[in-house]
Amino acid sequence: DSGVTQTPKHLITATGQRVTLRCSPRSGDLSVYWYQQSLDQGLQFLIQYYNGEERAKGNILERFSAQQFPDLHSELNLSSLELGDSALYFCASSAGALGRIDTQYFGPGTRLTVL
Amino acid sequence: TQLLEQSPQFLSIQEGENLTVYCNSSSVFSSLQWYRQEPGEGPVLLVTVVTGGEVKKLKRLTFQFGDARKDSSLHITAAQPGDTGLYLCAGVGDNFNKFYFGSGTKLNVKP
Secondary structure, three states, X not given: OOOOEEEOOEEEEOOOOXXXXXXXXXXXXXXXXXXXXXXXXXEEEEEEEEOOEEXXXXXXXXXXXXXXXXXXXXXXXXOOOOHHXXXXXXXXXXXXXXXXXXXXXXXXXXXXXXX | OOOOEEEOOEEEEEOOOOEEEEEEOOOOOOEEEEEEEOOOOOOEEEEEEOXXXXXXXXXXXXXXXXXXXXXXXXXXXXXXXXXXXXXXEEEEOOOOOOEEEOOOEEEEEEO
């Protein structure tokens, strides 16, 4: 158990809909990362937050947005869903120290299926 | 397109065999990490290599970072069924904030 929790574990929805994925980081971690893992493209970095502020952005679509709240939990919002958005979405947390490599601890993921 | 290419994509071997997984890129990274992921779970960090040419050993696993910091390899000696899983390499960008994952090598070790 990494200490990172993600809800829900599974989500099935239809094209055009909007969903929210939730992540609670490990106790004491200030940084949260979001990743998308699909069968044909591996693990793609989406976005990183540190103590409520966006720190780094990866291949995140404009239809997707995220935020980190004062209690440090984070939410990833996916809107106007398409079939190709079906994937595993992982959240990871780390201490977030600047200027050095952090160990990321991954949650169990949310499996999103868009029908 | 993936910034990091891993090979092979799939590997099925018998218990006791040795194997090597490769992670290659045309980009230079400040460091490189290896993860193992089991079905239904998130990736778990195995090692971070930082210096070009660095070799790290973790029991039966040997990790090497290329001299130019563009590639890495993972060698497993005497593989066991418990080594089965998806092995992912991740290049770390200069600012230590962005992580570029390879597409993974799915290893199956048969008893």
